[in-house]
Amino acid sequence: MHPLHEYIAKTLARELKSRRVVVWYDPAREFTPFIRELRGGANGNGGVAALTVGDVAASLVEFNGSFFELRALVEPHVRADTPDAVIVYVPGCERDAKGSVLMELELAGCCWSHTLRHCARSVFLERYTVGVVDELVPADRALDYADLARASELRPSGEAPSR
Numbered sequence: 001m002h003p004l005h006e007y008i009a010k011t012l013a014r015e016l017k018s019r020r021v022v023v024w025y026d027p028a029r030e031f032t033p034f035i036r037e038l039r040g041g042a043n044g045n046g047g048v049a050a051l052t053v054g055d056v057a058a059s060l061v062e063f064n065g066s067f068f069e070l071r072a073l074v075e076p077h078v079r080a081d082t083p084d085a086v087i088v089y090v091p092g093c094e095r096d097a098k099g100s101v102l103m104e105l106e107l108a109g110c111c112w113s114h115t116l117r118h119c120a121r122s123v124f125l126e127r128y129t130v131g132v133v134d135e136l137v138p139a140d141r142a143l144d145y146a147d148l149a150r151a152s153e154l155r156p157s158g159e160a161p162s163r
Contacts, residue, residue, distance in 0.1 A: 001037065003152040004145075007123045008034055011114065013054025016085040021078060021109025023088045023102055025095045030116035032091055033145040035060070048073055058085035063093065067101035074105060083108070120148045 001009075008031070015022045026032070038060065039049055049060045061073050070088065077084040088105060095111060117137055124133040136151055137143065 002149045003123050004120060004149045005034060005037055008114075008119050009038070009054045011119070012087065012112065013056045015110055015112060016053060016056045016058055016087070019109045020083045021074075021086050021088065021105055022112045023095075023106045023109060024090060024112040025093055026089065026091045027094045029091045030143070030145060031089075033149075035062070035089055035091075048077075053085075053087065056085050058087055060087045060089060063088075063090040071101055071105070078105065078108065116143050116145060116148065120152070123152050 012022060024031075038051055038053065040051075047062070047064075049062075051058060051060055059077050061070060061077075063070050070090070074086060074088055077086045086109075088102065090102075095106075100106060117139075120137045120143065121133055124136050128136070137148070
């Protein structure tokens, strides 16, 4: 896999190890290609998929139009005192901080709120200077996961990275 995928997977794995449940709202659907990679290319149908995130065995449960259905799919995985590792992926929706049907899961686990821009900058700052990263990940332009993934595979030439 490419460095951008590895960074996101490592970050998610860290959260899964510590909190077990990650509720991931992705209003702009920036991470849909990452989720597809995680699933191994298969299309999500709103069901449950067993997968490995970094070095953590987890279940991926995807939103398919109904928050109540989503909660029902997650329930068997979080019933025990020590829940299974679960990613609850909610593309195309903003988090409702006051009235979320998933509030209990959000509080028991965590809400993952990284943006694609943040993840890409973190990956690129390991290899490039801040100036180069600002050009690769401009603040005033929409980002595309596939383009950033390809760019993350490039090898830097010359300058030392910013630390």
